[in-house]
Amino acid sequence: MFKCKTVWNKLAPLARASSTLCLQNARKSALRHGRRLEMVQKAQMSSGPAGGGGENTLYYVLIGATCLGAGVYAYRTVSEDKDRYNERMTEIVSRPKQGPQAAEAVAEVVAESKEEPVAEEPTLTEADVESTESEPIAEAPVTKPIVEEPVTEPTVQASIPEPTVESPIREPVVEASVIEPVAEAPAVTQNEEPLAPVVESETEPTAVIIAEHVPEASSVSESAAVPKAAPAAEPVEPTAAPSDVPEHAPYLLIGGGTASFAAARSIRARDPGARVLIVTEESDLPYMRPPLSKELWFSDDPKAIETLHFKQWNGKERSIYFQPPSFYVSPADLAKVENGGVAVLTGRKVVHMDVRGNKVKLSDGAEISYEKCLIATGGVPRNLQVIERAGEEVMKRTTLFRKIEDFRSLEKISGEVKSIIIIGGGFLGSELACALGRRSTDVGLEVIQMFPEKGNMGKVLPEYLSNWTTEKVRKEGVSVITDAVVKNVTYKNDKLEIKLKDGRLFKTDHIVAAVGLEPSVDLAKSAGLEVDSDFGGYRVNAELQACSNIWVAGDAACFYDIKLGRRRVEHHDHAVVSGRLAGENMTGASKPYWHQSMFWSDLGPDVGYEAIGIVDSSLPTVGVFAKATAKDTPKAATEQSGTGIRSESETEAVAGALKAKTTATPPPIQQKEDYGKGVIFYLRDQVVVGIVLWNVFNRMPIARKIIKDGEQHADLNEVAKLFNIHED
Amino acid sequence: MSYCKQEGKDRIIFVTKEDHEAPSNAELIEDDPNDPYEDHGLILPNGDINWNCPCLGGMASGPCGQQFKDAFSCFHYSKEEVKGSDCVENFRSMQECMQKYPELYPQEDDNDSAPSGGADNAPTASTSTDSLPTSSPDSTPAATENPAAS
Numbered sequence: 001m002f003k004c005k006t007v008w009n010k011l012a013p014l015a016r017a018s019s020t021l022c023l024q025n026a027r028k029s030a031l032r033h034g035r036r037l038e039m040v041q042k043a044q045m046s047s048g049p050a051g052g053g054g055e056n057t058l059y060y061v062l063i064g065a066t067c068l069g070a071g072v073y074a075y076r077t078v079s080e081d082k083d084r085y086n087e088r089m090t091e092i093v094s095r096p097k098q099g100p101q102a103a104e105a106v107a108e109v110v111a112e113s114k115e116e117p118v119a120e121e122p123t124l125t126e127a128d129v130e131s132t133e134s135e136p137i138a139e140a141p142v143t144k145p146i147v148e149e150p151v152t153e154p155t156v157q158a159s160i161p162e163p164t165v166e167s168p169i170r171e172p173v174v175e176a177s178v179i180e181p182v183a184e185a186p187a188v189t190q191n192e193e194p195l196a197p198v199v200e201s202e203t204e205p206t207a208v209i210i211a212e213h214v215p216e217a218s219s220v221s222e223s224a225a226v227p228k229a230a231p232a233a234e235p236v237e238p239t240a241a242p243s244d245v246p247e248h249a250p251y252l253l254i255g256g257g258t259a260s261f262a263a264a265r266s267i268r269a270r271d272p273g274a275r276v277l278i279v280t281e282e283s284d285l286p287y288m289r290p291p292l293s294k295e296l297w298f299s300d301d302p303k304a305i306e307t308l309h310f311k312q313w314n315g316k317e318r319s320i321y322f323q324p325p326s327f328y329v330s331p332a333d334l335a336k337v338e339n340g341g342v343a344v345l346t347g348r349k350v351v352h353m354d355v356r357g358n359k360v361k362l363s364d365g366a367e368i369s370y371e372k373c374l375i376a377t378g379g380v381p382r383n384l385q386v387i388e389r390a391g392e393e394v395m396k397r398t399t400l401f402r403k404i405e406d407f408r409s410l411e412k413i414s415g416e417v418k419s420i421i422i423i424g425g426g427f428l429g430s431e432l433a434c435a436l437g438r439r440s441t442d443v444g445l446e447v448i449q450m451f452p453e454k455g456n457m458g459k460v461l462p463e464y465l466s467n468w469t470t471e472k473v474r475k476e477g478v479s480v481i482t483d484a485v486v487k488n489v490t491y492k493n494d495k496l497e498i499k500l501k502d503g504r505l506f507k508t509d510h511i512v513a514a515v516g517l518e519p520s521v522d523l524a525k526s527a528g529l530e531v532d533s534d535f536g537g538y539r540v541n542a543e544l545q546a547c548s549n550i551w552v553a554g555d556a557a558c559f560y561d562i563k564l565g566r567r568r569v570e571h572h573d574h575a576v577v578s579g580r581l582a583g584e585n586m587t588g589a590s591k592p593y594w595h596q597s598m599f600w601s602d603l604g605p606d607v608g609y610e611a612i613g614i615v616d617s618s619l620p621t622v623g624v625f626a627k628a629t630a631k632d633t634p635k636a637a638t639e640q641s642g643t644g645i646r647s648e649s650e651t652e653a654v655a656g657a658l659k660a661k662t663t664a665t666p667p668p669i670q671q672k673e674d675y676g677k678g679v680i681f682y683l684r685d686q687v688v689v690g691i692v693l694w695n696v697f698n699r700m701p702i703a704r705k706i707i708k709d710g711e712q713h714a715d716l717n718e719v720a721k722l723f724n725i726h727e728d
Numbered sequence: 729m730s731y732c733k734q735e736g737k738d739r740i741i742f743v744t745k746e747d748h749e750a751p752s753n754a755e756l757i758e759d760d761p762n763d764p765y766e767d768h769g770l771i772l773p774n775g776d777i778n779w780n781c782p783c784l785g786g787m788a789s790g791p792c793g794q795q796f797k798d799a800f801s802c803f804h805y806s807k808e809e810v811k812g813s814d815c816v817e818n819f820r821s822m823q824e825c826m827q828k829y830p831e832l833y834p835q836e837d838d839n840d841s842a843p844s845g846g847a848d849n850a851p852t853a854s855t856s857t858d859s860l861p862t863s864s865p866d867s868t869p870a871a872t873e874n875p876a877a878s
Contacts, residue, residue, distance in 0.1 A: 268789030269779040272797065326831045327790055339794040462738040584780065594765040620737040626745070709757045717741055721752035726745040 244332040245345065245366040249277035251586060252360065252370035254350045254523070256280025258288055258572060259376040259554030259579035261322050264342045266583025273340040274587075277331060279362065281349045284404055285328065287320045290572050292407040293428055294602060296320070297435035305411055308404065320404075353527035358549060371549065372586040375529075375538060376579060378555045379517040379570070384423065386488050387513060393491035398511045401428060410512065414439055417509035418446060421498060423486060424514030425451030425458055427601050430473060432512055434604045437477035447477060448506060450484035450498075456603070460611075461680075461692070462621045468675050469607060476604045481506075517570055519556045532558035535568035542592035544582045553582040561593050563710055564614055564689055571599035596704050608634030610700055613690035613707045615682055624720035625678030625694070634697070679703075679723050686712045688719070699723050777804055790832055792825035 251267050253260045256278045264276045278286065287308070295310040304310055308320045329341035352361040359369035381400035388395070399410050414420065414436055422433045433449040440447045453459060455466035456473050474480050485501040489511070498506045519537040523529065529546050530539040537558035540546045544559055552559075554575040558568040569578075574597035584591055602608040675694065682690035687710055691703040702722050713719050730743040760766075762773055770781045779788040779797060787796050799822040802815035812819075826833035 265786060265789040266780050268793055269784075272794060323786060323790075324831045326829050327786065329791075339791075341791060342789070462735075464735055464738065464740065580780065580782075591765055595767045620739075622739045622741065624741045624743055626743060626748075705756060705759075711755065711757065713754055715754070717743065717747075718752045718754040720741075720743070721748045721750070722754060722756075724748070725743075726748060 244330070245348075245362065245364075246277060246331050246334050246343070246368065248369045249275060249334065249343075250371045251276040251374075252368060252372070253278045253374045253376060254360065255374075255376035255378055255554070255556075256282060256284075256286050256344055256346070257376060257378050257554060258286070258322075258575035259378075259557075259582070260374065261286035262576045262579030263374050263376065263551075263553060263583035263586070266580045267587055268340070268342060270584060270587040270589070273338075275334050275337075275340040276342045277334060277368070278342065278344045279348050279350055279360075279368070280344065280346055282403060283346050284321075285325060285344055285346070286322050287404065288322065288572065289320075289402070291320050292404065293401070293431040293435060296407060297411075297438070305408055350523065351526075353523045355527050355529075355547065355550065373550050374579075374582050374586060375523060375546070375550060375552045375556060376554045376575075376582075377520040377523070379519040381513065382516040382518045383513055384486060384489075384515055386486050387511065390489040391491065394489050394496060394511075397491070397496055397509065398513055400513055401432065402517075413510050414445060415443060418444070419508040420445065420447055420510045420512060421496075421506060421508040422447070422449045422512045422514060423451065424512075424516075425449065425453050425456050425482075426460070426514065426516070427457070427599075429512075429514035430456045430469075430603055431601065432514060433478045433480075434473060434476045437473070438604075440477040446479070446508075448479045448481060448508065449473070450481040450486070450500075450506070452483065452485050454482050456480065457601075457617075459617055460615050462617055462623065465623070465675060465680070465694070466617070469603060472607045473603055517555060519558075519568070521556065532566075532568070534558075535566070537568045543585050543590060544578060544593065545585065551582040551586055553578040559593055563596070563708065567614070569597065571597060573597040573599055596707055598700050598704070602634045605634065607695070608697075609692050609694045610697065610703075611690065611692040612700060612703050613682065613688075614684070615690040615692055619682045619684055619690070621680050621682050622716045623675075623678055623680040623694075624717055624725065625675050626725050634695075678725055679720050681716050681719070688713065688716075693723070696723060696725050777801060786832075791829055792822060792833070795822035795825045798822070 251264075251271075251274055253263055253276060257280075260278050260280070264278060267274050267276055280286075291308075291310055295312065296304060296308065299310045301307075301309065301311065309317050310320070311317045327342070329337050329343045331343040331345045334341065334343040348366075349363040350360045351363050353373075354360070357369070358371065358373075359367050360373070361367050381402050383398070383400055387398055399406055399413070401407070401410060410432075420436055422429050422436070429449060429451065433447060436445065436447045439445055449456075451458070453466070454463065455461075455470040457469055458466045460466075461469060470480055470482065481500075481504075483502070484504070487499045487501045489499070490497045495507045495509065496511060498508065498511070500506075521529075521531050521536070521538055524531045524538060527546075527550070529550070529552075531537070532539040535558045537556045538546055538552040540552045540557050540559045542560040542562055544551045544553055544557060546552050555568075555570045557578060558566065559578070560566050577595055577597040578593065581589075581591060581593060581595075596612055598610055598612040600608070600610040677695035679696065679699075680692040680694060681688045682692075688706055691706065693699055693703060706719060706722075730741060730747045732739065732741045734740070768778050768781075770778055770783055772778050777800065787793065790796075795818070799815060799818035802818045803812035806812045806814055808814050827835060
């Protein structure tokens with residue numbers, strides 16, 4: 001079918017051209033005809049039919065000629081392709097190769113190929129030929145299918161086409177890899193014939209599988225099994241032996257971040273013995289991101305950068321990794337470990353998703369089939385166009401901050417350079433600015449933060465609070481430049497020069513761009529999933545489901561929130577909550593997004609806030625404040641509650657009742673206008689849709705309740721009373 | 729004395745403690761205890777254990793998750809006079825499993841309290857990897873000390 005498609009693609013422009021040509025001809029002749037008719041009418045139809053006939057002939061001749069031309073062109077293109085293909089084949093054959101099998105296979109291929117688009121062919125057979133180890137595996141005709149086949153992906157391993165339409169299972173092909181003995185030889189059946197007719201339909205090359213998964217596969221295979229023979233083994237990858245990729249994972253989680261881990265935990269909790277496979281592009285096991293821009297910068301431990309451990313305010317140390325490596329099962333063992341487990345396949349990207357076939361294809365060609373799949377691919381940091389256009393030297397000195405390696409690299413750079421500019425005034429930009437600002441005094445580093453808004457968190461906090469925050473950030477040692485739109489960036493005299501639209505010029509050694517996140521929706525096309533045009537990300541329903549067996553969670557999910565409408569949230573707690581929910585729904589819970597996630601930010605030791613719901617500064621707000629005392633700081637909050645990060649105390653706490661806390665002595669109130677602590681309500685149509693708790697902590701359940709109620713409150717001061725802002 | 733001001737679309741109210749002393753007359757909707765969607769604590773409304781409770785951390789999902797679930801379920805449904813005394817075997821196998829993963833379930837050195845210490849430490853140990861409030865997990869392992877000790 002893909003053959004036809006590519007053929008059509010080649011012909012389409014042609015067809016279009018010729019059809020438009022025809023159309024134009026038709027119109028022209030019709031017009032002429034029309035006019036002629038008119039004239040003819042006036043002239044009492046003297047030469048009506050005759051004239052019309054003349055016109056017709058011309059018309060037919062023109063059409064015929066164009067069609068003929070099109071046909072000739074098509075034939076020539078296709079035969080050229082075929083020639084090119086054959087040349088390529090012979091060229092490949094002439095390359096040094098290992099087994100006779102390869103040649104056989106290739107020869108067969110060459111022999112059997114008829115006219116078809118050649119784009120994919122070379123890659124397929126190339127793979128066949130790349131056999132570095134010979135094995136006692138049945139040879140033969142791997143590839144008749146090529147005749148009709150949609151060999152779309154290059155596979156490094158031996159490719160075995162298989163019909164996917166009838167039987168969406170593949171048997172594991174045992175190959176004598178360097179690792180596994182060919183113990184389960186029975187799995188290897190060489191049976192070409194059935195393949196041939198069956199192959200008429202779509203087939204795809206599959207990866208070679210390890211022996212272990214024979215039992216797995218056999219349970220899955222039907223009687224009309226499609227045996228395959230691997231003509232050649234793939235070369236062992238430098239990164240990881242391809243044989244450690246399981247062929248099938250009941251629960252497949254694409255992406256190895258917070259949402260994915262939360263889902264894995266949820267699945268394991270609800271489905272005893274579940275086998276969960278996480279496939280991640282990163283080389284690290286799942287970890288949490290908030291400390292990368294907060295706690296890890298404030299750590300006294302010089303080894304923290306290496307170990308990624310950090311001491312929390314209360315002295316308890318923990319790692320940013322959710323679990324140590326011993327928690328996970330190795331992917332190779334996943335199928336056979338007794339009580340199931342969670343396996344993480346690092347350094348692999350899922351590049352293609354076959355939704356009807358329930359399988360995915362990795363960047364190295366391996367295929368994994370699944371029963372339930374979660375897409376938790378998160379996103380990649382956005383970059384400024386001016387930086388991208390500015391060239392290599394500028395790009396080399398720009399950090400897009402997201403991963404562990406970005407943190408390590410920025411940390412190192414902060415000790416080496418004299419000046420860093422952070423572009424972006426949101427959460428990440430402000431937190432990094434404060435973190436670097438703190439260092440600035442120690443190491444003589446100039447830290448500048450610039451953004452188009454009027455103040456830090458300008459899109460989140462109401463103006464008065466944003467201004468107040470900006471002052472605090474300045475106190476942390478950061479030079480904050482507001483109303484700054486970057487016009488261009490150049491590299492000159494070993495310095496980066498940033499020119500703003502208003503003409504101001506800044507020189508620096510390094511740039512950190514924190515200008516947003518682009519959700520990763522690469523799989524949307526192959527999977528046929530909808531991408532939201534307003535918020536970006538995969539569009540999913542209230543239960544985080546995109547289609548039958550596919551869910552999406554985390555930064556990449558644009559979901560329907562029953563209370564607050566469609567949204568996409570890029571916060572840590574949301575990743576945990578949505579990941580957990582997706583995991584529950586993957587195990588049959590069918591629950592909508594209900595538990596509102598929260599987020600928080602600390603800008604230095606004095607300013608900290610927690611927030612929930614839609615916190616958009618363009619909404620009307622009502623803020624109720626009291627004066628903050630020394631007790632009302634993020635540090636104090638964590639010390640008091642005895643837990644580490646505030647995110648933990650919030651998400652890991654048992655769902656509790658709304659208890660107003662009472663403490664011994666209330667702080668004295670002063671009449672100065674200072675936004676020490678308070679609560680800010682964000683309203684949409686008189687209903688509270690978002691709440692910011694400003695330097696008041698451990699009140700999130702109350703805030704959550706108010707949003708969940710969705711009521712119109714006449715006096716928000718009364719609602720504010722529920723928070724007891726004057727007490728600790 | 730509290731006062732209020734308006735900055736554009738944003739309203740700001742400053743309140744004293746006295747102003748907030750009177751109880752709030754804001755109306756909140758009654759919580760439905762049987763709300764199927766609401767996150768429940770450790771115990772679901774129907775009496776079952778909520779294995780997905782964040783309070784359990786990674787206990788039910790780790791390598792020893794099955795053993796933990798067996799042991800804890802047994803304890804939860806135990807009708808013995810000394811609750812859980814019929815579950816010694818389950819706890820023993822859980823203990824054995826946890827000893828295989830010292831990194832995940834750090835053990836106490838004290839031999840006497842080893843069985844209970846293991847169970848005791850397991851939930852609290854996982855605070856090093858994920859966090860737990862100290863309240864609820866303590867109550868459950870503490871109770872398990874009985875069968876283990878006896």
